[in-house]
Amino acid sequence: MSGPFDPLREQLATAAEAFAGDGILPGMVDDVERALAEELEIFPVCHHSPASALAMVRRLREKQPKVIYLELCEDLRPVLDELVNCRLPVALQAFATEIEGFPPEWAPLSVIAPITEASAEYQAIAYALETPGVEIVLVDRSVDHVFQWEPRERGDDKVVDTVGVEIGDLRPRFAELEEHLLHHGKVRHWSEWWDQYVEQPLSGADYDTYRQVMVLIGSLFRRLRPHGNEVDEDRERYMWTRMREHLAATGADPSTCLYVCGAFHAASPVMGEHLDITPRSETRWLYGLIPSSHSQIESQFGLAPGSVSIASATWDKSVQRTGVTPFQLGSKRKGRAKPPAAPQPVTDRLSGFLRQPPSLDSFDEAELLGWCVDIVRLARRNGYQSSTADAIAVYETSILLAGMRNRKRPTPYDFQDAAVTCIEKDVVPGRRDVRRLCEIMLGGDRIGQVGYDSLPPLARDILDRLAPLGLDLQKRTLSRALMNLDANPELVPCSDLLWMLRYLLPEGAVKPIMGSRVLGERSIQESWDLWLGKHQRDLIELGYEGVTVEQVLEQRLRTAAWDQKATAAKVLAAVEDSILFLGSRRFTDELGARAVELLSAERTVDDAPEVLRRIRRLLAYYRSAGNGLPGWCQAFVTTGYAHYCTLLPTAFIDEESGVRQVGAMLGFLFSMESLALSLGCDRAQLELAVQQSHPEVPAKVALLWTAKFQLGLLSMAGLRALADDLLDNPLVVPSVPLYVSGFVQALESAPVLTSFVVEVLSNAFGRLPDDVLIPWLPQLITALRNEAPELVPSLVREAGRTFPGTLAAVDAWVPPWSAQAAPPSATPVVAGPVSDLLAAHPAATDAVAAVLGCTGEWRQGGDDDGAAAGHPEVASLLAAHPETAGAVAALL
Incomplete structure (x- = not known):
């Protein structure tokens, strides 16, 4: 028995034998015939295709189906009802942060399905939701199954990006075919090829022709990729299984139903087959709507920039030209519905469609003129020196390009190329180029919005x-x-x-x-x-x-604190954020306890500077609040004191521990010492740690000297002597900037040494010759900038207080650290109330002498040559500043 497609099959078989010698072309006819013979009517679509949307509107008004099966994730169905509150384009989304049954590195999981008005699926959704008695059923894999079917053989460093789902992803599945089509079609990208060779011819075709052509294209792409369709075939079995289940459960008549799917799936060879569907995982999915835009859709699905905007403009124009009334959510249809048309027998529409020459549409001169005028006006607003002459040039160039590309009527793509050639030339004066201005003029990057209720x-x-x-x-x-x-x-x-x-x-x-x-x-x-x-x-x-926002913020802080890569510094940051934003003492204490736990478990000191900075700030905050330190703060100080004392000897010799980290450790130990000792810590632990430290790196050596000075193990005179030895040793002089870097880092724990660091630098600049000083100046600047940028301002302020403020005072200025003691014979006699006061309270004088590095015994009275009683350096100091002694005497 002959079928309606036998003549077409014979023609294509003859062509296949002449050109390819295989059965691809006759097999395509078989696919078309199989799809059209199915009792459940299959409507093939291409996403964001005005031709598909127009055919959908016509078919819905003619057939008036009672059930619409739609190729979309089945668990997104409840979200469709919220589209009425939105301004398109928007996207249906499923989102999961806490996942079960999937690799942890995949989190978070997200699936989005964009919806535009110029799409067949939106027309089907609007018809189903706005027409009483019509049911819409989503039959594609659930979002959980989308990720179940993802290949697991991924590296640990890879994650699953947001998965985009669209109906009718119709483009070649391999680059060779696409390149061939673009080359022979004289177009630049797939969107332009589709518009020229499919969209325009089908925009005015009847439904049967449209349906057969779309299935034929889907079959072509399937058969040109004979391998790799396994996942697609399983999806098709999934959808047919769901449709058969629904038909069996509801008793619906298949002749009153419509199955909307991509043309690729409409040519499926597994049509009607069953699939054993696995259960969903324990992942908790959240569903909703998010705003989308034309540019986002183009980027996500690899479409040419501006193609979705052009499709939207084409849709609006087609609606006006054809007089078709599209379906829209929120506008209930009124009046009596027309009875559905009786089913028509299947006839071969492809033979005539494929034999006829390309459609020569009437040249729409008014539209092109409007485009040319509008683009010139828009270009002038954006800084281009365009004129009426440019509008004429764009008009003529558009016609020329269309003729070169075998087109009777210039398309928006021809117009874009002509505008770029005639207006942009070689300069873009503003933020937007001419191609972008054309996209804006033809429709722009329309951005959707979700209504308040949704x-x-x-x-x-x-x-x-x-x-x-x-x-x-x-x-x-x-x-x-x-x-x-x-x-x-x-x-x-x-x-x-x-x-x-x-x-x-x-x-x-x-x-x-x-x-x-x-x-x-x-x-x-x-x-x-x-x-x-x-x-x-x-x-x-x-x-x-x-x-609530508070709940989300607490969850994020908690997640960051208990993350596997969390550190004490990061948790202290979370503690600070919880105080600033939440004000929950319970939650803050919980985070603080976590910080103590992480600090005691750390085996490196990489975050010591940040730990010191944050705990200082938190301690200052709690002290100013007047409520006392919380328990976790006290535990953090005592734990940190013991922890850093333990790690100090190792950090001094460890190459991976920088001078900045060691300086921060000493800053923590000495600045928190009084609090730590009051909480029960032992200072002997710190002294023992310093004694056991034997660094070799110059900067760390300088840090060790300052630590010994703060512990009283090294006097100021001894520290000055070590610094002088550095400048006197020609082998060590090149490393002096590194020692200075260590001294500067010590200011973190001992700000009192600021004047000493100024003294060391002053001596270096005063004693070293230029041929030695100049080469290591860049090293000094680099070391200070890299290791202690925040401590340099204190040095500058100290230098400003120490050095004279005028040029005239420089010659007579004597550095306070280098005042020479007068000869014994010239030592003045200091007598009177001041000497009596010093003799009555020797402890204060001894303390000052220790700070100045002076040693000696007290003497009573003078000697034979009239020298003053007491140490000559002390007498010299009093003689150099008689006004101070006089002021004290006046008070007494």
């Missing part, structure tokens, strides 16, 4: 809590919020929420212009730039993490 609870809660600001935060333009928190205390909760959002959302969503939030301080006035409408997607995805 937002997750957290996003709605944020908008409600920010309502006292009196701003429309859902608009996409920038808003400025001004808050006087003293005059309007009701705005304080808004301020608290904005600071939390600044922490949680990407940069730019909320930006403080005036005001700050640090420990122990609160702003009186604040100014904010708010752009929540533009970052609506981030706001929605934040809602997948919890119900």
